[in-house]
Amino acid sequence: MNRWAFVIAAYAVALLATLALIVWSYAAMRRAEREAEALRGRE
Amino acid sequence: MHVFANPARFLKIARPLTPWLGWGGGVLVAFALFMGLFVAPPDYLQGDSVRIIYLHVPAAWLGMAGWAGIAVASLMQIVWRHPLAAVAARAIAVPGAVFTFICLATGSLWGRPTWGTYWQWDGRMTSMLVLLFLYVGYIALGEADRERGGEGRITAIFGLVGAINLPVIHYSVLWWRTLHQGQSIGLTGSTIAAPMLWPLLVSALGFSLLFGAIVLMRMRAMLARQKVEARLRRAAA
Amino acid sequence: MKRKNQRLILLILAAVAVLAATLLAIWGLRDRASYFYAPGDLAGKPLPVDQAVRIGGMVKKGSVRHGKDGLTVDFVVRDETPSTIRVRFRKILPDLFQEDSGVVAEGRFQPDGLFVADEILAKHDENYMPPQLDAGKHEHKTGPVR
Structure with a gap:
């Protein structure tokens, strides 16, 4: 059972890092594309 | 590649492709990790620690493939002045660094129950840590250059020179005696038993698709920001 | 141009x-x-006594002897050459330490050629397989030391 502790820790680190990266990239993209869209509307 | 030279044409393909890569990769990764955690057999020596491989190997692959991508994009930027290449190279840097970090962290968590140590300065581990530092340097250099309004030429040269570390990582286990084991998967076959190998390959494919989706999202964000900046500059003039 | x-x-x-x-x-x-010296590297040109080094190779089959104190372990490290190194260790061995498997030891040579280790690491090889496949294949790990 001791080895499972290392397995669980590894999965937690990897999945959290991947998820954070995806959420951050997606939020930045939505914000930037919305700003570009809003600017086009004003012209 | 010149088809994508035009950002408008690139966006036409990138917009519908992003969700396909993202969801496709997510489903494959979820399936592969479920198989890896609960269905694949334990190893005859390592026991359940072997399950970390389903994260470690895809992360190592993407950390190295990411820098290979940066090098190719940098070459296209320097030689052909390809307008999208600089955007692509900078979009790869952060996910590449994150996966290199995941590779090091999961490797460390595997090393403790297997070798009996979290970290040793052998050729493979040291060269992989160097790759992480190269990513950090590349990101910092790119940001500094952009703030000063540069074209990113220095960053591109750094991206090309840094690629020399890739063969060093790959061959470190052959050139030097290392604690890290030799290569398991080659062009001619693998020394990983089939019930462990195929979840590993599915996981690598899934993470690769996710990586692609992340790079596309970051490229789209950069292109949109560039558009906004150009408009504001025009409005101010 | x-x-x-x-x-x-x-x-x-x-x-x-x-x-x-x-x-x-x-x-x-x-x-x-190189992360460690193999026995073949040291044949004919031994390392200075009392210098901290790492040696590594395969644990020779049948060479592991447990001392009466329950802690001291003696074994022989070999590689693909005829040379071998005698190793002594007085701490708890890693789980994966076993005969005919890879090992890396950190420690010092004594004047009589005995290597006294402070730390032992198990070295894994590139084979991954489920336990049932291992039954007839336990003799496979005799390749060159890397």
Whole structure:
């Protein structure tokens, strides 16, 4: 059972890092594309 | 590649492709990790620690493939002045660094129950840590250059020179005696038993698709920001 | 010549220079960057006594002897050459330590050639398989030491 502790820790680190990266990239993209869209509307 | 030279044409393909890569990769990764955690057999020596491989190997692959991508994009930027290449190279840097970090962290968590140590300065581990530092340097250099309004030429040269570390990582286990084991998967076959190998390959494919989706999202964000900046500059003039 | 081709040629020249420099560095590091010495490396040119080094190789089959104190372990490290190293260790061994499997030991040579280890690491090889496949294949790990 001791080895499972290392397995669980590894999965937690990897999945959290991947998820954070995806959420951050997606939020930045939505914000930037919305700003570009809003600017086009004003012209 | 010149088809994508035009950002408008690139966006036409990138917009519908992003969700396909993202969801496709997510489903494959979820399936592969479920198989890896609960269905694949334990190893005859390592026991359940072997399950970390389903994260470690895809992360190592993407950390190295990411820098290979940066090098190719940098070459296209320097030689052909390809307008999208600089955007692509900078979009790869952060996910590449994150996966290199995941590779090091999961490797460390595997090393403790297997070798009996979290970290040793052998050729493979040291060269992989160097790759992480190269990513950090590349990101910092790119940001500094952009703030000063540069074209990113220095960053591109750094991206090309840094690629020399890739063969060093790959061959470190052959050139030097290392604690890290030799290569398991080659062009001619693998020394990983089939019930462990195929979840590993599915996981690598899934993470690769996710990586692609992340790079596309970051490229789209950069292109949109560039558009906004150009408009504001025009409005101010 | 077109500017594009000029840039390409310049870049190729630079790449060749960087590659050559790196190859030279790797060649120079060949011995020092190795993580451990194998028994064959030390044949005829022993290391200075009492210098902290790492040695590694395969645990020779049938060589592991547990001392009466329940802690001291003696074993022999071999590689593909005829040379061997006698090793003594007085702490708890890693789980994966076993005969005919890879091992790396950190410690010092004694004047009589015995290597006293402070730390033992199990070295895993590149084979991954489920336990049931292992039954008839336990003799496979006799390749060169890496």
